[in-house]
Amino acid sequence: MVNLGVKLKDLSLKNPVMTASGTFGFGEEFEDFIDLSNLGGILVKGTTRHHREGNPYPRMAETPSGMLNAVGLQNKGVENFCKDIYPRIKHYDTNILVNVSGSVIEDYVETAAMINELEHIPAIELNISCPNVKEGGMAFGTSCASAASVVKAVREVYKKHLMVKLSPNVTDITEIAKAVEAEGADSVSLINTLLGMAIDAETRKPLLSTVTGGLSGPAVKPVALRMVWQVFNAVNIPIVGLGGIMNAKDAIEFILAGATAIQIGTANFIDPQVTEKVVVGIEEYMKRHNVQDINDLIGALQIQ
Amino acid sequence: MVNLGVKLKDLSLKNPVMTASGTFGFGEEFEDFIDLSNLGGILVKGTTRHHREGNPYPRMAETPSGMLNAVGLQNKGVENFCKDIYPRIKHYDTNILVNVSGSVIEDYVETAAMINELEHIPAIELNISCPNVKEGGMAFGTSCASAASVVKAVREVYKKHLMVKLSPNVTDITEIAKAVEAEGADSVSLINTLLGMAIDAETRKPLLSTVTGGLSGPAVKPVALRMVWQVFNAVNIPIVGLGGIMNAKDAIEFILAGATAIQIGTANFIDPQVTEKVVVGIEEYMKRHNVQDINDLIGALQIQ
Amino acid sequence: MNYLCLDLFLTDIILLGTMKKLVQDFEVLQRKELNDDHFVLDVKALEPLPEIRPGQFVNVLVKDSNTTFLRRPLSIHFVDYERNTISLYIKKIGDGTKKLGELKEGDSLNIVYPLGNQYSIPNNANTLLVGGGCGVAPLLYLAKHLKEAGNNVTTLLGVRSEKDAVELDAYKEYGNILVTTEDGSFGEKGYPTQHSILEKEKFDYVFTCGPEPMMKAVAAYSAQNNIPCEVSLENTMACGFGACLCCVTETTEGNKCTCTEGPVFNINDLKW
Amino acid sequence: MNYLCLDLFLTDIILLGTMKKLVQDFEVLQRKELNDDHFVLDVKALEPLPEIRPGQFVNVLVKDSNTTFLRRPLSIHFVDYERNTISLYIKKIGDGTKKLGELKEGDSLNIVYPLGNQYSIPNNANTLLVGGGCGVAPLLYLAKHLKEAGNNVTTLLGVRSEKDAVELDAYKEYGNILVTTEDGSFGEKGYPTQHSILEKEKFDYVFTCGPEPMMKAVAAYSAQNNIPCEVSLENTMACGFGACLCCVTETTEGNKCTCTEGPVFNINDLKW
């Protein structure tokens, strides 16, 4: 038996496979397809202080080996999450992480404080990198000062594992990673979506109502891998890697580049069973390569 | 007859289709496949002050809908270009632009000054964005101050059309664009490659000798389009758009987003005749949509 | 028809959140070319089919296409429980649907299904089904269900010209079939909403699917005549089962998810 | 053999910069399965084939693969000017070669060719060709040219086991064919460089293509015995015709372009 268990500081995962926020609903949407207890953790939808309707139609465009989305954090707000959704999903035998988003620091803080009270939520993922909201959102993740300030404020009220999700739309992601580490982030997850755009040449209109949107899927994998490797060489806290993971081979690449755990996003839409398959695939890879402990693969990229 | 001719300030192109530097050799490599005089312009290989051997093998990795390269500006230096290559290609009935790269400002300046003397080279493209050289290169393109300083220095010695090629690996590309515009750039071209990385999970090694390399191809198109649109809304000089253009439809999208001309790079490897086909395809599109003048399409994206 | 009745009808659009969704490989039984760009694909499930309701759709995986990344949503055209098959009615648009049009007997097709809600099924009423383009896809299976519930069924198809008037015999099994062609080469000339039947006959329920301008015209006719009307909407879909929130339709009650709370909507709920 | 002779031989590797390169659609004539993962594809040119030299390669476009973006370089296995065909000898590695293995008669295949330099062709010499894996691909056409130039040709193939020892009759047409198998199920057991012929016979020229360890062993044997030796190298190629500079091979004269200055190199030029 190989060991698939990893630890993000105090947070134990039975395996490194998690889901990416905004691509996995509240987990419920996947219960018909997989057994959630086979996963290391699930990230539920981006949750904000208040109800948000999100952006108008159209919100999605297919691109080469990827997709653009402009959902815009549609959600019913944190109070609704605590009251209606949490009771429905808290029994899942996996780590449930809430992705917390906001437009102003107070919103982040209030949302995080409320989720701090939920017994079965061991961690939040602070989304300082969403490109689909007008104010705040990505802006927080694109400068060290603002990233630090939001993490610092949330750290004061949030006592459990604080994961911070970084934006790839920056000149030097290692600076942002170091800034949030300094303010007490327990781990960083990367990458969120790349800011992109698509046009319909026939109608001469943008394909998204918001003109620009977030690019995800295999197209971004080379950028994501590079950033994970850069951040791995820059910080001491664990890294959760994501961006275009479609199969176990991709997951292994992120782990070799320095990720302790990985998240799967867009791939869930194409194969709703992909997460379970990746867990199995990682195990097979380890057996084939005679690796007893997944932890031996973290950052094990060989540079000559 | 529709009008395909565009002007980059003083530089007239018979049509908006150019080739991207580093993907088209010196044009000679394509003479078997197409008639170069059908193109608006060709960008020859990245040229530096001194001979460069480039990076060791392996230099290329295929990625989803794209490729990573780590050529590292292999070239014989500007003196060799002026003496050996220029005489061979100067008769081409198209605009020949030289892509000028460097590690220190003096190198850029000396190279630009020598090319300024070549009668049949009406413009240079200043590459302040190459991710594949150790010192300088991309660093110049990732801060406003350094971008401005190299453009300023070259502007003093280079009297013809000065195009500046921007790096996409930045938080806000409009700032860099405005900085180089302020220093006298005649046009900007974007994007150069996104910094990426690929790993072979089986051998646990990077697929490139330099670990990271430059991502190009359709995978980056959404990011490139977004940046062209952003820069179009930020500067007054003409924009040359590129990044993942595979066909006439893609080219039209860049023009609608604000590009006066476009460049085709990676697609040349897959179809060495693609540039000619794009010229024909743009003309067909214009006839189908009853557009008499290509200039009417520049920035004609309809945002409601 | 009065508003009370209309309200009751509204609640008929059942949310099928409790139906288990599946991801399965199907086997292609046959591909029937209907005309230049439309074809019907019959695919056989390897396990017994679950209950599938009219108006629901599938999300299919297109293999072997250099440019197709996401699955492609397609309405369920027909279900044959005896053969254990689903039929899909497909128009070739881009590379995804073109590749589906190259599938041959014995090929496998991976499908996520059954997705979405369903058309309401009244009883013993006079029902009108209006379809255009590949929007006719869900109407055949709907016609079957309507007939089985004792309704009188009239299907009105709007197509460009005679060669597009396909599968008429199939609809005839469940009721009356009428056609309008834009060029007048078959049936009545014009658009479906210009067909004389609309003046001659009084319908209790209208169901429609097709290009948005056509559906809006049908909706206007229904609203004017106070007839309850359900439309099936398309949208940009990444998942098809409620996970991505990419497929939002604006309704009087705010944004709704087209893939789980639709694709069938009552026109009174839409901001048309 | 002396060094003078060797020098002359070196210059024989002709740079074919003057041969016009083409991009053309070919028609698949037939696909012959050789064993589980190797097959030969015969493709017919629609216009008369240009001159093609042994050691050159083609770059083929793989359609209908979700994961293949660039063309795939493949050595020219054989040219039949009478049938106007090129044969490709292909090993299924990933999705690109797998999709090529699904092509059937009448399918079209887009090819950029002829690419690269060529093996040298001596006259009236005793030549040895050593191949392994899909590295045998260029050797058949080379054997033909060597024989036509009056050379004595011995082809030595190293394979895993009997089922991989394929196309032996084809090689026999041009000379002697010998095989080593790793499991000893056919020919001599071991690697090609362990074959007894190397001790028994003295060769004037050695040509090799195959996995790098094998080519290095052959190069070592040749160097030890002062026999001129040419190898055909693989590399990561984006264009195949000198435009991208992605395919660099380190030589004693600096970095060389594998696709235009190779793929055939004399071992003296390599830093092996």
Ligand SMILES: Cc1cc2nc3c(=O)[nH]c(=O)nc-3n(C[C@H](O)[C@H](O)[C@H](O)COP(=O)(O)OP(=O)(O)OC[C@H]3O[C@@H](n4cnc5c(N)ncnc54)[C@H](O)[C@@H]3O)c2cc1C
């Ligand atoms: C719930 C639902 C049910 C559907 N049912 C059916 C059905 O039963 N039969 C059927 O044939 N189709 C149906 N569609 C539409 C079908 O999903 C699209 O036609 C298909 O996704 C196109 O894929 P493609 O790869 O062929 O074209 P793409 O490559 O995706 O598109 C090619 C070009 O056509 C445009 N385009 C894409 N979709 C459409 C469209 N629907 N109409 C016009 N232009 C478009 C694109 O913008 C692009 O420019 C349904 C869609 C939804 C959301």
Ligand SMILES: Cc1cc2nc3c(=O)[nH]c(=O)nc-3n(C[C@H](O)[C@H](O)[C@H](O)COP(=O)(O)OP(=O)(O)OC[C@H]3O[C@@H](n4cnc5c(N)ncnc54)[C@H](O)[C@@H]3O)c2cc1C
């Ligand atoms: C000049 C030249 C001539 C060639 N001639 C032939 C020939 O005649 N016949 C032939 O079968 N092949 C030949 N090859 C190799 C052939 O190009 C590759 O096998 C092919 O590109 C693989 O494509 P794919 O899509 O099937 O696999 P990919 O999806 O590209 O690769 C699948 C996996 O295999 C690995 N891989 C890729 N290429 C190789 C390789 N060559 N060896 C081992 N692992 C690899 C990749 O890293 C990846 O992990 C030649 C290559 C060159 C450069």
Ligand SMILES: Cc1cc2nc3c(=O)[nH]c(=O)nc-3n(C[C@H](O)[C@H](O)[C@H](O)COP(=O)(O)O)c2cc1C
């Ligand atoms: C439809 C969609 C919605 C998303 N919503 C969120 C979100 O609410 N919060 C967040 O942090 N990231 C969100 N993301 C980003 C993903 O979590 C992930 O960072 C990104 O998609 C890259 O991973 P992938 O390529 O595996 O999808 C969303 C992505 C998609 C495609």
Ligand SMILES: Cc1cc2nc3c(=O)[nH]c(=O)nc-3n(C[C@H](O)[C@H](O)[C@H](O)COP(=O)(O)O)c2cc1C
């Ligand atoms: C193999 C290769 C070499 C390149 N060399 C250069 C170069 O020397 N100078 C430069 O400015 N850009 C260089 N580029 C970047 C391209 O010019 C272009 O900006 C990029 O590839 C995006 O366009 P594409 O997607 O159409 O290829 C190179 C790209 C590739 C793929």
Ligand code: FES
């Ligand atoms: S398509 Fe994903 S929620 Fe509807």
Ligand code: FES
């Ligand atoms: S493969 Fe492009 S130069 Fe050799």
